[in-house]
Amino acid sequence: MVENLLQEETTFSLDDLKLKVKKLEGYLKRAGRRINSLEKKLAKVEQEMTLAKKKVVA
Amino acid sequence: MLNQGKRLLGGNDEAQRQAQKPPAQAAETPISWLKLEQKDGTMKLKAVANVDHVDVTTVALRDQEVSAPKTVSFLGYKIDLKAKVDSFKDNYVKNYAQTKSHNLMVARFAELKAAFFGYLLGMVGLSSEDIRKLQKQAIEGAVNQNKMLFEENEYNAELLGIIGGSKKQLRAQEKVIGEIRKQLVTQAKNLGLGDYYTSRRILEIQVEQCRKISAKFEEEKHSLEYQLAFYGVN
Numbered sequence: 001m002v003e004n005l006l007q008e009e010t011t012f013s014l015d016d017l018k019l020k021v022k023k024l025e026g027y028l029k030r031a032g033r034r035i036n037s038l039e040k041k042l043a044k045v046e047q048e049m050t051l052a053k054k055k056v057v058a
Numbered sequence: 059m060l061n062q063g064k065r066l067l068g069g070n071d072e073a074q075r076q077a078q079k080p081p082a083q084a085a086e087t088p089i090s091w092l093k094l095e096q097k098d099g100t101m102k103l104k105a106v107a108n109v110d111h112v113d114v115t116t117v118a119l120r121d122q123e124v125s126a127p128k129t130v131s132f133l134g135y136k137i138d139l140k141a142k143v144d145s146f147k148d149n150y151v152k153n154y155a156q157t158k159s160h161n162l163m164v165a166r167f168a169e170l171k172a173a174f175f176g177y178l179l180g181m182v183g184l185s186s187e188d189i190r191k192l193q194k195q196a197i198e199g200a201v202n203q204n205k206m207l208f209e210e211n212e213y214n215a216e217l218l219g220i221i222g223g224s225k226k227q228l229r230a231q232e233k234v235i236g237e238i239r240k241q242l243v244t245q246a247k248n249l250g251l252g253d254y255y256t257s258r259r260i261l262e263i264q265v266e267q268c269r270k271i272s273a274k275f276e277e278e279k280h281s282l283e284y285q286l287a288f289y290g291v292n
Contacts, residue, residue, distance in 0.1 A: 017286050019103050020091060024279045030220045031272040042261040
Protein backbone atom coordinates (compact mmCIF):
# COMPACT_ATOMS: atom_id res chain seq x y z
CA MET A 1 0.00 0.00 0.00
CA VAL A 2 1.39 3.38 -0.98
CA GLU A 3 1.03 5.85 1.86
CA ASN A 4 2.64 8.85 0.27
CA LEU A 5 1.68 9.89 -3.17
CA LEU A 6 4.26 12.07 -4.86
CA GLN A 7 2.78 14.46 -7.32
CA GLU A 8 4.54 16.36 -10.07
CA GLU A 9 5.21 20.05 -9.78
CA THR A 10 2.72 20.83 -12.52
CA THR A 11 -0.19 20.04 -10.18
CA PHE A 12 0.71 22.70 -7.59
CA SER A 13 -2.16 25.04 -6.85
CA LEU A 14 -2.06 28.73 -5.95
CA ASP A 15 -2.22 27.86 -2.26
CA ASP A 16 0.87 25.73 -2.73
CA LEU A 17 2.65 28.63 -4.42
CA LYS A 18 1.82 30.86 -1.43
CA LEU A 19 3.08 28.17 0.95
CA LYS A 20 6.29 27.84 -1.08
CA VAL A 21 6.90 31.59 -0.78
CA LYS A 22 6.29 31.40 2.98
CA LYS A 23 8.70 28.50 3.37
CA LEU A 24 11.32 30.24 1.25
CA GLU A 25 11.04 33.30 3.48
CA GLY A 26 11.81 31.03 6.43
CA TYR A 27 14.82 29.53 4.65
CA LEU A 28 16.04 33.04 3.75
CA LYS A 29 15.87 34.02 7.43
CA ARG A 30 17.82 30.88 8.38
CA ALA A 31 20.44 31.60 5.70
CA GLY A 32 20.79 35.17 7.00
CA ARG A 33 21.26 33.96 10.56
CA ARG A 34 23.84 31.41 9.40
CA ILE A 35 25.77 34.11 7.48
CA ASN A 36 25.79 36.35 10.56
CA SER A 37 27.00 33.51 12.77
CA LEU A 38 29.77 32.55 10.32
CA GLU A 39 30.88 36.17 9.95
CA LYS A 40 31.16 36.47 13.75
CA LYS A 41 33.25 33.28 13.86
CA LEU A 42 35.45 34.60 11.05
CA ALA A 43 35.99 37.91 12.84
CA LYS A 44 36.96 36.02 15.99
CA VAL A 45 39.47 33.83 14.09
CA GLU A 46 40.97 36.91 12.41
CA GLN A 47 41.30 38.65 15.78
CA GLU A 48 43.06 35.60 17.26
CA MET A 49 45.44 35.48 14.29
CA THR A 50 46.31 39.18 14.66
CA LEU A 51 47.00 38.68 18.36
CA ALA A 52 49.20 35.65 17.63
CA LYS A 53 51.18 37.67 15.05
CA LYS A 54 51.66 40.52 17.53
CA LYS A 55 52.96 38.06 20.13
CA VAL A 56 55.47 36.63 17.63
CA VAL A 57 56.72 40.15 16.76
CA ALA A 58 57.05 41.06 20.47
CA MET B 59 -8.09 40.34 -23.60
CA LEU B 60 -10.92 37.80 -24.06
CA ASN B 61 -8.81 35.14 -22.39
CA GLN B 62 -8.05 37.45 -19.51
CA GLY B 63 -11.77 38.15 -19.07
CA LYS B 64 -12.50 34.43 -19.08
CA ARG B 65 -9.81 33.83 -16.50
CA LEU B 66 -11.15 36.51 -14.20
CA LEU B 67 -14.74 35.29 -14.57
CA GLY B 68 -13.76 31.66 -14.16
CA GLY B 69 -13.13 32.04 -10.42
CA ASN B 70 -10.76 30.08 -8.24
CA ASP B 71 -11.03 26.76 -10.15
CA GLU B 72 -10.02 28.37 -13.39
CA ALA B 73 -7.13 30.17 -11.69
CA GLN B 74 -5.97 26.92 -10.11
CA ARG B 75 -6.10 25.16 -13.47
CA GLN B 76 -4.00 27.97 -14.93
CA ALA B 77 -1.56 27.53 -12.05
CA GLN B 78 -0.75 24.10 -13.41
CA LYS B 79 1.25 25.76 -16.16
CA PRO B 80 3.87 28.07 -14.58
CA PRO B 81 5.06 30.83 -16.94
CA ALA B 82 8.72 30.53 -16.06
CA GLN B 83 10.86 28.10 -14.13
CA ALA B 84 14.12 28.94 -12.45
CA ALA B 85 16.98 27.26 -14.32
CA GLU B 86 18.77 25.91 -11.25
CA THR B 87 16.81 25.90 -8.04
CA PRO B 88 18.41 24.96 -4.74
CA ILE B 89 15.31 23.01 -3.65
CA SER B 90 12.62 20.75 -5.11
CA TRP B 91 9.07 20.72 -3.84
CA LEU B 92 7.23 17.50 -3.09
CA LYS B 93 3.55 17.18 -2.35
CA LEU B 94 2.85 14.38 0.10
CA GLU B 95 -0.53 12.90 0.93
CA GLN B 96 -0.93 12.09 4.60
CA LYS B 97 -2.84 9.08 5.96
CA ASP B 98 -5.74 11.31 6.96
CA GLY B 99 -6.04 12.58 3.38
CA THR B 100 -4.52 16.04 3.96
CA MET B 101 -1.74 17.29 1.70
CA LYS B 102 1.66 18.44 2.95
CA LEU B 103 4.30 20.44 1.08
CA LYS B 104 7.89 19.38 1.67
CA ALA B 105 11.13 20.98 0.50
CA VAL B 106 14.03 18.75 -0.54
CA ALA B 107 17.56 20.11 -1.00
CA ASN B 108 18.95 19.68 -4.53
CA VAL B 109 22.35 18.31 -3.64
CA ASP B 110 24.85 16.95 -6.15
CA HIS B 111 27.14 14.60 -4.31
CA VAL B 112 30.79 15.48 -4.67
CA ASP B 113 32.77 12.66 -6.26
CA VAL B 114 36.31 12.38 -4.95
CA THR B 115 37.12 8.94 -6.24
CA THR B 116 39.69 10.66 -8.50
CA VAL B 117 39.29 7.87 -11.01
CA ALA B 118 39.32 9.68 -14.35
CA LEU B 119 36.44 8.99 -16.68
CA ARG B 120 37.49 8.68 -20.28
CA ASP B 121 35.51 10.54 -22.90
CA GLN B 122 36.21 7.86 -25.47
CA GLU B 123 37.35 4.28 -25.45
CA VAL B 124 41.03 3.99 -26.25
CA SER B 125 41.69 1.20 -28.72
CA ALA B 126 44.99 -0.68 -28.85
CA PRO B 127 47.75 0.82 -31.06
CA LYS B 128 47.56 -0.50 -34.60
CA THR B 129 51.26 -0.80 -35.38
CA VAL B 130 53.90 -1.53 -32.72
CA SER B 131 57.38 -2.90 -33.39
CA PHE B 132 57.06 -5.78 -31.06
CA LEU B 133 57.89 -9.43 -31.88
CA GLY B 134 57.96 -8.69 -35.56
CA TYR B 135 54.86 -6.54 -35.51
CA LYS B 136 54.90 -2.80 -36.20
CA ILE B 137 53.14 -0.35 -33.91
CA ASP B 138 52.77 3.33 -34.88
CA LEU B 139 53.35 4.99 -31.50
CA LYS B 140 53.57 8.52 -32.91
CA ALA B 141 49.95 8.45 -33.97
CA LYS B 142 49.03 7.84 -30.32
CA VAL B 143 51.10 10.64 -28.78
CA ASP B 144 48.07 12.76 -27.87
CA SER B 145 46.35 9.80 -26.25
CA PHE B 146 49.53 8.95 -24.27
CA LYS B 147 49.87 12.57 -23.16
CA ASP B 148 46.25 12.63 -22.05
CA ASN B 149 46.64 9.39 -20.12
CA TYR B 150 49.89 10.57 -18.57
CA VAL B 151 48.27 13.81 -17.33
CA LYS B 152 45.24 11.95 -15.92
CA ASN B 153 47.34 9.34 -14.15
CA TYR B 154 49.84 11.87 -12.84
CA ALA B 155 46.97 13.83 -11.26
CA GLN B 156 45.68 10.59 -9.71
CA THR B 157 49.04 9.93 -8.07
CA LYS B 158 48.09 12.69 -5.60
CA SER B 159 44.88 10.94 -4.58
CA HIS B 160 43.90 10.62 -0.91
CA ASN B 161 43.38 6.91 -1.62
CA LEU B 162 46.74 5.16 -1.26
CA MET B 163 45.83 2.23 -3.53
CA VAL B 164 44.58 4.51 -6.31
CA ALA B 165 47.69 6.69 -5.94
CA ARG B 166 50.11 3.74 -6.16
CA PHE B 167 48.34 2.19 -9.16
CA ALA B 168 48.27 5.59 -10.89
CA GLU B 169 52.01 5.97 -10.25
CA LEU B 170 52.59 2.70 -12.06
CA LYS B 171 50.45 3.76 -15.01
CA ALA B 172 51.99 7.25 -15.12
CA ALA B 173 55.46 5.68 -15.19
CA PHE B 174 54.41 3.43 -18.07
CA PHE B 175 52.95 6.29 -20.11
CA GLY B 176 56.01 8.41 -19.27
CA TYR B 177 58.20 5.65 -20.65
CA LEU B 178 56.10 5.47 -23.84
CA LEU B 179 56.27 9.26 -24.26
CA GLY B 180 60.03 9.09 -23.81
CA MET B 181 60.22 6.42 -26.51
CA VAL B 182 58.19 8.58 -28.87
CA GLY B 183 60.70 11.38 -28.39
CA LEU B 184 59.28 13.76 -25.79
CA SER B 185 61.98 15.55 -23.80
CA SER B 186 62.08 15.58 -20.00
CA GLU B 187 61.18 19.28 -20.19
CA ASP B 188 57.97 18.44 -22.07
CA ILE B 189 57.14 15.75 -19.55
CA ARG B 190 57.72 18.23 -16.72
CA LYS B 191 55.30 20.63 -18.44
CA LEU B 192 52.71 17.86 -18.57
CA GLN B 193 53.22 17.21 -14.86
CA LYS B 194 52.72 20.91 -14.10
CA GLN B 195 49.58 20.93 -16.21
CA ALA B 196 48.24 17.87 -14.34
CA ILE B 197 48.91 19.42 -10.93
CA GLU B 198 47.29 22.74 -11.90
CA GLY B 199 44.17 20.91 -13.11
CA ALA B 200 44.00 18.78 -9.96
CA VAL B 201 44.42 21.83 -7.68
CA ASN B 202 41.61 23.70 -9.44
CA GLN B 203 39.39 20.63 -9.25
CA ASN B 204 40.15 20.18 -5.55
CA LYS B 205 39.21 23.79 -4.77
CA MET B 206 36.02 23.53 -6.80
CA LEU B 207 34.98 20.26 -5.12
CA PHE B 208 35.70 21.70 -1.68
CA GLU B 209 33.44 24.68 -2.39
CA GLU B 210 30.72 22.38 -3.74
CA ASN B 211 30.96 20.18 -0.64
CA GLU B 212 30.60 23.21 1.64
CA TYR B 213 27.64 24.40 -0.44
CA ASN B 214 25.94 21.03 0.11
CA ALA B 215 26.67 21.15 3.84
CA GLU B 216 25.23 24.65 4.22
CA LEU B 217 22.18 23.91 2.08
CA LEU B 218 21.36 20.79 4.09
CA GLY B 219 21.87 22.76 7.30
CA ILE B 220 19.46 25.47 6.16
CA ILE B 221 16.75 23.19 4.77
CA GLY B 222 17.03 20.78 7.70
CA GLY B 223 15.30 17.44 8.05
CA SER B 224 15.19 14.57 10.49
CA LYS B 225 18.04 14.45 13.02
CA LYS B 226 19.09 10.95 11.97
CA GLN B 227 19.20 11.88 8.29
CA LEU B 228 21.09 15.11 8.99
CA ARG B 229 23.68 13.33 11.13
CA ALA B 230 24.29 10.75 8.38
CA GLN B 231 24.65 13.47 5.73
CA GLU B 232 26.99 15.49 7.95
CA LYS B 233 29.14 12.38 8.41
CA VAL B 234 29.44 11.86 4.64
CA ILE B 235 30.21 15.54 4.03
CA GLY B 236 32.81 15.52 6.82
CA GLU B 237 34.50 12.47 5.30
CA ILE B 238 34.61 14.12 1.86
CA ARG B 239 36.07 17.28 3.45
CA LYS B 240 38.78 15.20 5.12
CA GLN B 241 39.63 13.46 1.82
CA LEU B 242 39.83 16.78 -0.04
CA VAL B 243 42.15 18.23 2.64
CA THR B 244 44.41 15.15 2.35
CA GLN B 245 44.42 15.47 -1.43
CA ALA B 246 45.28 19.18 -1.15
CA LYS B 247 48.26 18.30 1.04
CA ASN B 248 49.40 15.70 -1.52
CA LEU B 249 49.08 18.32 -4.24
CA GLY B 250 51.50 20.57 -2.40
CA LEU B 251 48.95 23.05 -1.09
CA GLY B 252 50.12 22.40 2.46
CA ASP B 253 47.84 24.03 4.99
CA TYR B 254 45.69 25.75 2.38
CA TYR B 255 42.44 24.82 4.13
CA THR B 256 42.90 26.69 7.39
CA SER B 257 39.94 27.29 9.69
CA ARG B 258 39.84 30.88 8.41
CA ARG B 259 39.71 29.85 4.75
CA ILE B 260 37.04 27.22 5.46
CA LEU B 261 34.91 29.87 7.21
CA GLU B 262 35.39 32.24 4.27
CA ILE B 263 34.28 29.52 1.84
CA GLN B 264 31.26 28.74 4.04
CA VAL B 265 30.21 32.41 4.14
CA GLU B 266 30.59 32.65 0.37
CA GLN B 267 28.50 29.50 -0.18
CA CYS B 268 25.81 30.72 2.25
CA ARG B 269 25.56 33.97 0.29
CA LYS B 270 25.24 31.96 -2.93
CA ILE B 271 22.41 29.89 -1.41
CA SER B 272 20.68 33.03 -0.12
CA ALA B 273 20.88 34.60 -3.61
CA LYS B 274 19.38 31.47 -5.16
CA PHE B 275 16.55 31.47 -2.61
CA GLU B 276 15.85 35.12 -3.42
CA GLU B 277 15.77 34.24 -7.11
CA GLU B 278 13.34 31.39 -6.46
CA LYS B 279 11.16 33.63 -4.29
CA HIS B 280 11.00 36.31 -6.99
CA SER B 281 10.07 33.67 -9.55
CA LEU B 282 7.24 32.38 -7.33
CA GLU B 283 6.02 35.89 -6.59
CA TYR B 284 6.00 36.57 -10.32
CA GLN B 285 3.89 33.44 -10.86
CA LEU B 286 1.46 34.55 -8.14
CA ALA B 287 1.22 38.04 -9.66
CA PHE B 288 0.73 36.48 -13.11
CA TYR B 289 -2.36 34.61 -11.87
CA GLY B 290 -3.73 37.77 -10.24
CA VAL B 291 -3.15 36.86 -6.61
CA ASN B 292 -1.61 39.26 -4.12
